[in-house]
Amino acid sequence: xxxxxKVWLLVSLVIILGISMxxxxxxxxxxxxxxxSSEPAAPAxxxxxxxxxxxAPVTGAAASDGKSATxxxxxxxxxxxxxxxxxxxxxxLVKYDDGLDTKxxxxxxxxxxxxxxxxxxxxxxxxxxxxxxxxxxxxxxxPMLSAYAIHPDVTGSGDFVFSQSFSGSVQGRAGGxxxxxxxxxxxxxxxxxxxxxxxxxxxxxxxxxxxxxAEIVSMDTFGMPETEFSPVLTxxxxxxxxxxxxxxxxxxxxxxxxRQSKRLGLxxxxxxxxxIDSYQFLEVAKEDAEGVIITTNxxxxxxxxxxxxxxxxxxxxxxxxxxxxxxxxxxxxxxxFKVIAEVGTDPVAMRDAIKGxxxxxxxxxxxxxxxxxxxxxxxxxIQIVKDGEFHYYNxxxxxxxxxx
Amino acid sequence: MYAIVVATNIGIFVLLALSLNIIAGxxxxxxxxxAAFFGIGAYTSAVLTSTLGVNFWLSLPIAFVVTGLIGALLxxxxxxxxxxxxxxxxxxxxxxxxxxxxxAPIFGASLGMSVSKPSLFGVKMDNLMFLILVGALIAxxxxxxxxxxxxxxxxxxxxxxxxxxxxxxLGVNIVKFKVLAFAVGTAVAGLxxxxxxxxxxxxxxxxxxxxVSISILSMVVIGGIGTIRGPIVGAIILGIAPELFxxxxxxxxxxxxxxxxxxxxxxxxxxxxxxxxxxxxxEALFGKxxxxxxxx
Amino acid sequence: xxxxxIINGFMIGCVYALTAMGGTLIYGILRxxxxxxxxxxxVGAYLGWVIYATTGNLAVAFFLSMALTGAIxxxxxxxxxxxxxxxxxxxxxxPLITSVGIFIFTGDFIRLLVGPEIKDFGVILPFSxxxxxxxxxxxxxxxxIIMTAILLSLLWFVLNKTKxxxxxxxxxxxxxxxxxxxxxxxxxxxxxxxxxxGFASAAGMMIGVLYSSIYPTMGDIPSYKMLAIIVLGxxxxxxxxxxxxxxxxxxxxxxxxxVGSVIPxxxxxxxxxxxxxxxxxxxxxxxxxxx
Numbered sequence: 002x003x004x005x006x007k008v009w010l011l012v013s014l015v016i017i018l019g020i021s022m023x024x025x026x027x028x029x030x031x032x033x034x035x036x037x038s039s040e041p042a043a044p045a046x047x048x049x050x051x052x053x054x055x056x057a058p059v060t061g062a063a064a065s066d067g068k069s070a071t072x073x074x075x076x077x078x079x080x081x082x083x084x085x086x087x088x089x090x091x092x093x094l095v096k097y098d099d100g101l102d103t104k105x106x107x108x109x110x111x112x113x114x115x116x117x118x119x120x121x122x123x124x125x126x127x128x129x130x131x132x133x134x135x136x137x138x139x140x141x142x143x144p145m146l147s148a149y150a151i152h153p154d155v156t157g158s159g160d161f162v163f164s165q166s167f168s169g170s171v172q173g174r175a176g177g178x179x180x181x182x183x184x185x186x187x188x189x190x191x192x193x194x195x196x197x198x199x200x201x202x203x204x205x206x207x208x209x210x211x212x213x214x215a216e217i218v219s220m221d222t223f224g225m226p227e228t229e230f231s232p233v234l235t236x237x238x239x240x241x242x243x244x245x246x247x248x249x250x251x252x253x254x255x256x257x258x259x260r261q262s263k264r265l266g267l268x269x270x271x272x273x274x275x276x277i278d279s280y281q282f283l284e285v286a287k288e289d290a291e292g293v294i295i296t297t298n299x300x301x302x303x304x305x306x307x308x309x310x311x312x313x314x315x316x317x318x319x320x321x322x323x324x325x326x327x328x329x330x331x332x333x334x335x336x337x338f339k340v341i342a343e344v345g346t347d348p349v350a351m352r353d354a355i356k357g358x359x360x361x362x363x364x365x366x367x368x369x370x371x372x373x374x375x376x377x378x379x380x381x382x383i384q385i386v387k388d389g390e391f392h393y394y395n396x397x398x399x400x401x402x403x404x405x
Numbered sequence: 406m407y408a409i410v411v412a413t414n415i416g417i418f419v420l421l422a423l424s425l426n427i428i429a430g431x432x433x434x435x436x437x438x439x440a441a442f443f444g445i446g447a448y449t450s451a452v453l454t455s456t457l458g459v460n461f462w463l464s465l466p467i468a469f470v471v472t473g474l475i476g477a478l479l480x481x482x483x484x485x486x487x488x489x490x491x492x493x494x495x496x497x498x499x500x501x502x503x504x505x506x507x508x509a510p511i512f513g514a515s516l517g518m519s520v521s522k523p524s525l526f527g528v529k530m531d532n533l534m535f536l537i538l539v540g541a542l543i544a545x546x547x548x549x550x551x552x553x554x555x556x557x558x559x560x561x562x563x564x565x566x567x568x569x570x571x572x573x574x575l576g577v578n579i580v581k582f583k584v585l586a587f588a589v590g591t592a593v594a595g596l597x598x599x600x601x602x603x604x605x606x607x608x609x610x611x612x613x614x615x616x617v618s619i620s621i622l623s624m625v626v627i628g629g630i631g632t633i634r635g636p637i638v639g640a641i642i643l644g645i646a647p648e649l650f651x652x653x654x655x656x657x658x659x660x661x662x663x664x665x666x667x668x669x670x671x672x673x674x675x676x677x678x679x680x681x682x683x684x685x686x687x688e689a690l691f692g693k694x695x696x697x698x699x700x701x
Numbered sequence: 702x703x704x705x706x707i708i709n710g711f712m713i714g715c716v717y718a719l720t721a722m723g724g725t726l727i728y729g730i731l732r733x734x735x736x737x738x739x740x741x742x743x744v745g746a747y748l749g750w751v752i753y754a755t756t757g758n759l760a761v762a763f764f765l766s767m768a769l770t771g772a773i774x775x776x777x778x779x780x781x782x783x784x785x786x787x788x789x790x791x792x793x794x795x796p797l798i799t800s801v802g803i804f805i806f807t808g809d810f811i812r813l814l815v816g817p818e819i820k821d822f823g824v825i826l827p828f829s830x831x832x833x834x835x836x837x838x839x840x841x842x843x844x845x846i847i848m849t850a851i852l853l854s855l856l857w858f859v860l861n862k863t864k865x866x867x868x869x870x871x872x873x874x875x876x877x878x879x880x881x882x883x884x885x886x887x888x889x890x891x892x893x894x895x896x897x898x899g900f901a902s903a904a905g906m907m908i909g910v911l912y913s914s915i916y917p918t919m920g921d922i923p924s925y926k927m928l929a930i931i932v933l934g935x936x937x938x939x940x941x942x943x944x945x946x947x948x949x950x951x952x953x954x955x956x957x958x959x960v961g962s963v964i965p966x967x968x969x970x971x972x973x974x975x976x977x978x979x980x981x982x983x984x985x986x987x988x989x990x991x992x
Contacts, residue, residue, distance in 0.1 A: 059636060060658045060809065062918050065816030098654050100647070103605060104414050108648060111410040111532075129517070133607050154519050154607070162607075195507060195965065200515045221957075222515075226922050226967035229911050231709045232954040239702040239835070253819060257912055264830050264839050282817045285914045435794060485982045489734060489793065493932040494978055497927060497971035504968035615925055623798050630792065658809040665802025670781060672793045673788055680790075 012090055050093040050109045051086075051164040053078075053337060056106065056134070057125035057330075059098035062225065065281065066326045067257040068210060070148060071096060072124030072319050073327035077334035080314060086340050095119050099130045106130030107137065114141035120346040121145070123333040125326075128152035128197045135162045144351045146333040149275075149326055150162070152197045156375040161352050164376040165333040166298060166365070169198065171207025172274060175381035175397045176247060177297045180206070180272055181213045183383075184294075186245035189216045189302060190237050190269075192230070192258060194250040194276075195222040202274055218243050228253060228263050238267040247272045253280040259289040280322035283389055290386045294394055298365035299328045300382045302393040307335075325365075332363040369403075378404055409532045416539035417601050422624040422636035423546050424593035429622065430631035431559065432586035433566035435492040438499030439594055439621045444613030445502065446472040446595025447602040448512050451520045454603070456511070461523030465599045472587045472595020480587025484580055499615050506610035517609035520602050535604045542600070543637075546593060550633050553589075553666035560588060625670050629678020638677050705836055706958045712842045712892050715849045716907060718943045721930035722856070729873040729937035730893040731782065733793070737800035738901045740807035741925035745770045745902020746909040746919065747811055750822055759824060759910075763848070766906055767899040772835025773896030775891050777803065782789035783890065804924060811919040813975050820915045822909040841911045852903060856939065857898065863891050873937060922952065926967065929974045935984035949973060 010131050055074050057066035086092060095117050097109045106126065113136060122142040124131040133152035138145040139159030147155050147162070151169040156162050180186045189210055193199030199222065207217050213399045217243045221233050237243065239361035244267050248258055262269065275297040285288055300308065311331055315323040337351075339361065344350040356375070361368040369378045381403055385394040397403060425439045446468040455465040479498055486494050506512045513519075517644075523530050553559045561582045564572035571577050602608045620643060628639025646664075650657045674681040724738045745766050751764035781803070785796055831838040860866040864889065869877040872889045880886055904923075908914040932947055934941030952973050953966045964972070977985065 059655060060812070062921065064812055064917070065819065067815050069957055084829075096654075098657065100658070103607065103609065105647060107605065108407070108411050108414060111407045115406040129607075131608050131612070132517070132519075132607055136606060152516070154516075170748065195515045197516050224967060227966065228914075229713055229966075232706060232958045233711060235702065235705050236958045239705070250613065252916065254917070256819070256914060260913065261839075265837050266830075266832070285821045287821075429794065431793075437797075445911060472719030476892055482979065486978050486984070489728075489732075489980060490932060490978060491982070492734065492797075493795070493928050496928060496973060497975045500968050500971040501975070502924075504964045508964060619798075619801055622794065623801070626794055626798050630794070655813065658807055659813065662802045662809060664803070665804065666781060666799055669785055669795050669799040669802065673785060 003114065007084065009333060033179075046323050048090055050091045051341060052093045052095050052117065052119040052351075053334070054095045054097075054119035054122035055125060056097040056099045056109050056113075056122075056126065056130070058101040058130070061101040063101045063127055066127075067101075067125070068281075068307075069324050069327040070330040073123060073315065073331040074123065074313075074334060076314055076318055077338075079318075080310075081334075081338050083130050087338055092338070098267050099126050101127060101130065103129050103133045105135045109135035110134035114138060119143070120341070120348070121351060123148060123330065123337065124150060125330045125333075126150065128155065131155050132158075135159075140164060142348050144337075144348055144355060146336060146355075148312055148330040148333045151201060153201065158377065160356075161348070162375060163355055165336065165373060166275075166329050166377060167379050167381065167403065168374075168376045169201030170205035170405060171376075171403055172296050172381060173202035173207075173249070174402050175247075175383075176202065176206045176207045176272060176274065177213065178397055178399075178402055179294060179296060179383055179395070180245050180247060181210050181215045184245060184270060184272070184327070186210075186215055186270070188216055188241075188243045189245045189247055190219040190241055190243040190253075191217060191221070192246065192248045192250065193220070193222050194254060195224055199249040200277060205246070205247070206247055211395025223250075223254070224343075225251075228257050230258050231265060231389065232255075234262050234265050234267055238265055239263075243269060245270050245272060249274050249276065251276045252279045252285075255282050255293075256290075257284040259286040259293060263289045272296075275325045278325035278384070278391070280324060283386065283391075287389065289390070293386045295384050295386075295391070297325055297384055297391075298379060299325055300366065300393055300396070301391045303366075303385060305362055307362050307364050328364045332365050332368075335363055336361070336368070372405060374405060376405065406532065409536050411545040411645065411648055413532060413536045413539055414606060415641055416536065416543060417557065417597050417604070418621065418624060418644050419543050419637050419640040420427055420539065420546060420597040420600075421594055422623045422628070422640040423543070423550065423633070424590045425595065425621050426590075426625050426630065426633075426636045427553070427593075428586050428590035429625060430636075431553070431562040431566070433562075434583060434586065434588075434647040435488065436590075437492050437561045437622055438495035438497070438615070438618050439591075440615070441495075441499040441502040442472050442476050442591040443598045443601070443617070443621075444506060444597025445475055447592075447608050447613065448506060448518070448598075449595065450599035451518045451608055452562075454523065455518065455520050461603055461610070465596060468599035469500075469592045469596045472598070475590025476591025476595075477588035478585045480523075480591075482581070483587075484583065496615060496618070499613075499618050503610050503614055510577070512610075515610075517607060520606050520608065522606055523603050523681050528601075539600060542596065547633055547637075550696035554633075558582065558585065569609060588589075590661040624666060626673075627665075627675055629675025629684075631680060632675075632678055635675045635678050639675065642676070648651075702958075706954055708836065708838065708842075708955030710951035711846060711947065712839075712950070713954060714947035715845055715931055716904065716911070716946075717926065717950050718946025719849060719852065719900060719907065720765070721927045721934070721942050721946055722852075722902040722939060723897040723899075724927050724931045725897075725898065725939055725942040726935060727893050727897040728931060729867065729939075730876070730889055731778075731786065732798075732937075733764060733782065733786070733796040733800070734928055734931070735800045735897070736797065736924050736928070737777065737803035737807070738805045738897060738927060739920035741770050741774060741901035742905035742908075742923050743811060743915075743917065743920040744773065744807060744905070745898075746822075746905035746915045747815065749906035750820065750909060750915055751754070753822070753824065764905060767902045769881055770902035771895035772897040774894035777889055778894040783887075804920065808917050808920060815917070819914045821891055822913045822915055824910045824913070826910075844910060845907055848907060850902065852900065853943070856900075859892075859896070860939070863902040865889070871942070922967065926970050930969045933974050933977060933984055935986045938940075938984075940984035940987050941984060948985070951977075 057070040099106045123145045128150040135158035147164045193203040271293045273295040278297040340354040344354045366379045381397040383395040384391040450464040450468040453459040506622025624639035625636045728737045749762045749766035828840045868884040871929040930945045934945035
């Protein structure tokens with residue numbers, strides 16, 4: 002049997018080698034891809050395209066967010082190329098689908114850093130894939146902007162990793178300001194989706210609300226695929242009787258909470274988050290969405306050209322309404338375009354330029370600067386649903402709230 | 406680098422497929438919750454190294470033993486249910502285990518767990534070292550399975566798989582061998598989990614969800630259940646497919662689903678399983694060597 | 702509050718029972734765990750949505766969607782499952798993986814065709830919320846009760862009062878004896894799939910109406926929760942399935958209302974399942990007792 006053993010060892014070795022060979026023998030479009038280009042590419046010297054990497058969950062459970070993010074990425078690239086590119090160089094999007102799977106995100110990050118010859122990367126994905134990809138970009142010394150993933154460990158990966166959205170704790174705290182200071186709520190119930198998004202936001206919300214005289218009278222969490230809320234809403238209506246319901250969740254949950262609470266006769270102000278900043282929430286919840294207030298980063302009523310152009314451009318290109326996910330992705334690209342136009346594509350220069358950005362007008366509000374934690378500092382927008390659309394309700398610019 | 410990373414990812418799933426093969430292939434027990442044990446190993450070793458400061462190289466054997474013990478225990482409890490009832494019970498175990506990862510603060514709950522990369526002789530392990538580690542584990546596993554196939558244990562499992570009643574009347578202690586198969590299979594999955602957690606540096610409850618169990622099982626069946634080469638080939642094919650099909654990005658999942666159906670329709674024995682087209686051709690070309698060794 | 706919660710749980714249980722009934726009818730004859738039933742659930746919901754949007758008639762939408770999905774089911778049975786099951790030495794995992802393949806294929810096919818976003822089903826029902834003191838009854842719930850009653854009576858009629866139904870029951874009891882008695886197994890299988898996929902389609906539509914939203918991944922939860930209910934109901938026993946659906950619906954509701962969200966609802970279903978199986982390894986009502 003000795004012989005059989007050896008054969009098997011050999012076979013497994015050959016297989017492992019085979020895989021490596023297969024990978025290596027893939028058409029290497031750019032032989033120099035192994036080392037991150039350290040020489041600054043002088044803009045004038047060529048009209049070579051500037052390649053920017055991108056990944057989003059186009060398939061799987063988060064496919065609608067993946068679609069929004071991808072469409073906005075493509076729109077950003079199209080608009081910059083229509084305008085002549087960056088200093089004469091066109092931009093090329095290298096996009097991948099991570100399927101909301103961390104294993105695929107690792108493969109993608111590795112491919113982007115070593116084979117695709119991209120200068121920077123935007124993550125249009127959720128926290129899991131973004132979190133596992135971030136250290137790989139950090140190690141490769143390649144700037145990465147996370148569009149909307151808010152897991153606190155993402156930017157902790159290192160100084161090349163930035164978050165284009167404000168942190169979960171800023172938004173949770175802003176929610177607390179709306180609930181306690183603006184709406185005068187005293188007894189608050191919380192419903193949060195049980196992933197990092199719901200957890201970080203509801204924790205910060207609770208901390209602010211309790212410190213400012215309100216009471217959290219109930220706190221319930223639910224899984225991502227949940228759509229049935231009558232048991233918990235009945236409990237809230239019959240025994241808890243709050244004067245405000247804070248929901249940190251996504252459109253599929255938000256619509257059902259709005260619809261089912263109306264039906265059960267739970268007449269209470271609902272305060273949501275950027276998670277339900279989506280046309281999907283408005284289309285399904287319809288009149289039950291009226292009066293719902295959310296904390297988010299895009300002001301639909303803004304007079305700024307950035308916002309108007311984006312909304313009009315998106316509608317024209319895709320015949321649908323843009324949402325928070327798309328706007329944040331678009332902004333991540335706008336930020337990269339601005340930085341590349343200023344300093345070129347040297348990774349260290351790009352990183353320093355992003356760090357040094359001040360008062361940059363984006364679709365998702367004025368980017369005041371990046372905090373030392375490399376998370377964007379922006380005003381928090383408060384929007385209210387009126388006549389089936391999001392409209393301006395208020396804005397929070399207080400430094401104590403919008404800085405961690 | 407890209408190839409190394411893809412190969413390591415695939416290698417971890419080769420280990421998982423091989424370990425499930427002991428339970429589903431050798432012992433013939435339909436287990437559709439294997440990712441639960443993958444997760445138990447991953448979280449055990451992650452808690453050991455990241456929370457308790459235990460050395461990575463010590464955490465791996467501990468994850469191996471802990472997962473194997475839990476696997477044996479759950480296997481013993483599942484002995485009451487048979488066939489399809491067992492299949493669903495294992496799915497249930499998968500859901501309950503994932504729920505525990507999702508809710509217990511020690512496992513990072515809904516924030517997941519960050520794990521730091523381990524070192525070997527003071528050097529931080531890079532991707533190549535992980536590939537070598539995974540390759541070594543696969544080699545050890547293959548040797549181990551060769552030994553099992555020829556041992557009293559393997560023969561007892563084969564007799565249980567073929568005819569449980571007959572095996573029992575011949576004095577084979579069915580419960581003992583089934584539980585042993587569960588223990589060994591789940592322990593290896595736990596080991597793979599330990600490597601995975603430290604290779605990915607971040608684990609989250611849904612990494613070990615039911616869907617992952619299904620894909621491990623698909624690897625075993627697509628390759629050829631009950632053989633050693635089958636799970637290896639299956640894991641490589643299903644592992645590399647998402648990367649190969651990147652060029653049809655939007656159609657990847659639909660192609661994947663369609664391929665599963667076509668494979669089961671035309672090669673239900675698996676690509677390189679016993680009696681499959683490839684193996685039959687191979688045997689026709691190179692003589693009946695394999696058939697003889699099966700008899701002996 | 703307890704009464705309201707029991708009503709909530711009962712409604713959820715009805716939906717579960719209907720969802721799992723399709724799988725049960727198929728398991729009763731073919732002895733396969735057909736995850737693709739959840740694909741029929743999604744297809745049924747989308748077909749119903751399209752038909753409702755074009756005709757504006759909910760009854761027509763239900764009927765047509767069930768018939769079309771049932772027809773798809775027969776095609777799948779004829780061209781995929783029967784050839785697979787007729788091969789020698791097929792282990793039960795093979796049809797299971799086939800059904801997973803069909804499920805993935807269908808879900809992604811719909812995503813490519815219609816898009817991944819949530820679509821509004823947009824049904825306007827002729828009745829509004831009913832309030833009896835503090836008890837609230839949703840209009841969609843009345844529809845669910847009516848549809849459940851109609852569908853279950855129909856099922857009872859087909860299984861007990863028609864020749865084919867008799868053949869179905871004989872085959873579910875013992876397929877070999879039934880075959881020697883001259884039962885046309887192919888016809889019985891086709892009936893299983895027409896009814897099985899028809900039920901799944903009705904369940905999908907009902908969920909679409911209840912939550913007013915449909916999306917390509919809406920079959921994800923039913924795909925596995927259905928299995929828990931089928932097994933709890935004794936694998937292939939329609940009455941057991943109804944009982945199991947209600948047990949799971951009620952326990953989920955009461956646990957999440959009174960114990961709080963210590964564990965997610967999906968895990969509750971499986972905890973109940975494992976607990977009951979440990980006590981009674983053949984499910985609530987075992988298949989041999991009655992059909």
